[in-house]
Amino acid sequence: MQVPLLDLKAQYRTIKNEILAAVSEVLESQVCIGGPKVAELEQKIAAVSNCKFAVGASSGTDAILNTLMSLDIKSGDEVITTPFTFFATVGCIARTGAKPVFVDIDPKTYNIDSKKVAAAVTKKTKAIMPVHLYGQMADMDPIMDVAAKNNIAVIEDAAQSITSTYKGKKAGSVGTAGIFSFFPSKNLGGVGDGGMVVTNDEKLYNRLVIMRNHGSQPKYYHKYVGGNFRLDPIQAAAILVKLPHLDKWSQARRDNAAYYDKKFKGSPVITPFISPDCGTIYNQYVIRVPKRDELIKFLKEKTIGCEVYYPVPMHVQECFKYLGYKQGDFPHSEKAAKEVIALPVYPELTNEMKDYVVETILAFVAGKPS
Ligand SMILES: *Cc1c(COP(=O)(O)O)cnc(C)c1O
Numbered sequence: 001m002q003v004p005l006l007d008l009k010a011q012y013r014t015i016k017n018e019i020l021a022a023v024s025e026v027l028e029s030q031v032c033i034g035g036p037k038v039a040e041l042e043q044k045i046a047a048v049s050n051c052k053f054a055v056g057a058s059s060g061t062d063a064i065l066n067t068l069m070s071l072d073i074k075s076g077d078e079v080i081t082t083p084f085t086f087f088a089t090v091g092c093i094a095r096t097g098a099k100p101v102f103v104d105i106d107p108k109t110y111n112i113d114s115k116k117v118a119a120a121v122t123k124k125t126k127a128i129m130p131v132h133l134y135g136q137m138a139d140m141d142p143i144m145d146v147a148a149k150n151n152i153a154v155i156e157d158a159a160q161s162i163t164s165t166y167k168g169k170k171a172g173s174v175g176t177a178g179i180f181s182f183f184p185s186k187n188l189g190g191v192g193d194g195g196m197v198v199t200n201d202e203k204l205y206n207r208l209v210i211m212r213n214h215g216s217q218p219k220y221y222h223k224y225v226g227g228n229f230r231l232d233p234i235q236a237a238a239i240l241v242k243l244p245h246l247d248k249w250s251q252a253r254r255d256n257a258a259y260y261d262k263k264f265k266g267s268p269v270i271t272p273f274i275s276p277d278c279g280t281i282y283n284q285y286v287i288r289v290p291k292r293d294e295l296i297k298f299l300k301e302k303t304i305g306c307e308v309y310y311p312v313p314m315h316v317q318e319c320f321k322y323l324g325y326k327q328g329d330f331p332h333s334e335k336a337a338k339e340v341i342a343l344p345v346y347p348e349l350t351n352e353m354k355d356y357v358v359e360t361i362l363a364f365v366a367g368k369p370s
Contacts, residue, residue, distance in 0.1 A: 003344050003353045005305030006185055010348035011249075015241055019191070022237040037236040042196065044243060045180065048163055049172040051198040053205035055212060056231025060159040060181025061088040063195035066229045067177050068096045068127070070207040071153050077126040081157075082112040083313040083325075084333040085131040089157050090314045098126065100323065102315050104330040108273040110134065110286070110340070113332075114142035121146060127153040132161035132171055134309070134342075135187070135253075135283040136274060140166050140174045147175075155179065159195075162188050163246060165279035172198040182239055187253070187281050188246050190235040252347030253282035256354060260285060260343065263358040268365045284309055285345035287361075292339050295364050302360045307342045 012019070026037060038056050046054035057063035073079060075097030081089055083102040093100040103120050106113045112130045128147055130138035137158075147154045154175030158164070161171040162180045172178020180186075182194035199205055207224075210217045215226030257280075261271045270288035274280050286309065289295055299306045313333040315325035327334065343357055 001353065001356045002303045003305060003349070003357055005307055005342065005344050006346050007348060008184055008189070010346070015245070018241045019238050022241050023191075023234055026233050026237045031233060033230060033233070035233050037233045037240060038231050041231070041236040041240050041243075044240070045162075045196050046198055048170070048243070048246075049178065049180075049198045050170045051173050051178070052200045053198065053202065055197045055199075055205065055208040056236065057179075057195035057197060057212065057229050058231060059193040060179060060183060060186075060195035061092060062227070062229040063179035063181070063197045064088060064092040064129075064155070064157065065095060065227070066208055066211050067155050067179060067197050067204075068092055068098070069224075069226065070204055070211045071127060071155075071176070073098050073126050076124065078122060078124040079127045079129055080117060080120045080125060081129040082131050082133075082333070083315040083330050084110060084310065084336055085133065085157065085314065086159070086310065087314070087317070088159070089129060089131055090317075090320065093129070094320070099124075100314070100320070101125070102325065102330060104332045105336065106139070107332040107336065109136060109139070109275060110336055111136065111138035112143075114139040117143055118146045121150050121152070125150065125152050127155055127176075129155045129157055130175075131157040131159075132164060134272070134286050135161050135164055135250075135281040136272075136278050137161060137164050137166035137171055137174075139275070139277070140169075144174065153177070159183070160186060160283040161281060162186070163250065164281045167277050173200070176201060177204060182235060185283075187250055187283050188239060188242055191238045192232070192235055194231050194235040194239065196231070249347040250281040253285075253345050254280070256345045256347070256349055257282045257285050259351075259354050260287075260345075260358065263354075264362075267362055269361060282345050284342040286340050286342045288336075288339040289341065289361075289365060290339070292341055295341060295361070298364050299360065302356075304357055304360055305344055308337075308340060309342055311337055313337050 215224030
């Protein structure tokens with residue numbers, strides 16, 4: 001049996017006609033930039049996130065970059081974040097000229113350790129960017145306390161966590177701003193790149209709108225240096241088709257995760273820890289095992305898809321050498337990078353597929369791979 005990590009074709013088959021109709025509508029209109037589809041998606045993503053405002057972006061990465069630039073974060077500033085994340089989080093901070101300052105993760109949730117954030121604040125700190133990894137929000141209350149005391153912004157990197165919750169609050173609605181990605185492997189994926197920023201801050205919203213159009217207002221008059229950070233209407237149209245299915249798809253992921261949790265119980269497999277404060281959307285189902293790299297080889301042989309998110313923490317990336325960090329600085333992130341492995345958890349998985357994944361992994365950890 002073959003079990004891919006993700007099967008986008010399985011999802012596409014269920015909504016193909018609607019997607020084709022929606023994309024065709026955009027093409028027939030020849031509104032190729034901005035327009036009603038982008039505006040409608042912005043309004044709906046703001047609504048599902050319990051935020052007043054949303055601004056489309058060309059990718060999750062550009063949503064982060066636009067937010068940092070719109071908050072005037074620049075050279076000489078510091079932004080606190082986690083080293084255990086996708087590159088974009090930290091790459092965007094560096095691109096503004098600001099210095100990424102890392103805080104290690106909580107080894108249970110893989111999210112930034114909120115108890116260690118206060119100690120990383122300096123006079124130069126302009127923002128904290130927690131990342132809601134794998135679909136679960138970071139422990140936001142202590143982070144918001146530190147931010148309020150020091151008058152600094154909080155940007156939620158919720159690329160993997162659209163509609164997930166923390167103490168009943170939606171991802172993106174807790175901080176100064178939140179960002180989402182519509183990369184096709186996220187729970188709400190486009191048919192290409194896309195992203196969004198959500199916020200309740202009207203001033204920030206107005207700035208984001210100007211910055212996504214090269215900082216111009218009116219046209220050809222540039223008060224700021226912005227960029228082309230615009231969301232494509234074809235992406236907006238496709239995402240609008242998928243949005244009504246999002247909760248059902250996320251529930252199917254939670255059901256798959258619960259199935260795995262139950263089957264792995266009592267084995268050496270460490271299953272995901274979901275805080276009682278959090279409602280996760282399981283963008284990834286990530287386990288920890290000793291001999292992780294051998295397991296990867298074994299799963300490949302057994303034609304089961306898997307992936308390591310992420311094998312190299314940001315503080316030891318070559319491009320961030322200039323920051324002066326070294327191996328050993330963030331032991332929990334480094335250990336996680338060696339032990340985590342994401343398993344297939346996408347909504348269309350069948351019970352037979354899940355059973356095959358479980359049997360294969362249990363055989364491996366029992367030391368008698370069949
Ligand atoms: C996917 C992702 C991004 C970037 O999103 P893109 O749409 O691929 O640019 C940023 N941060 C995290 C944590 C992500 O998972």
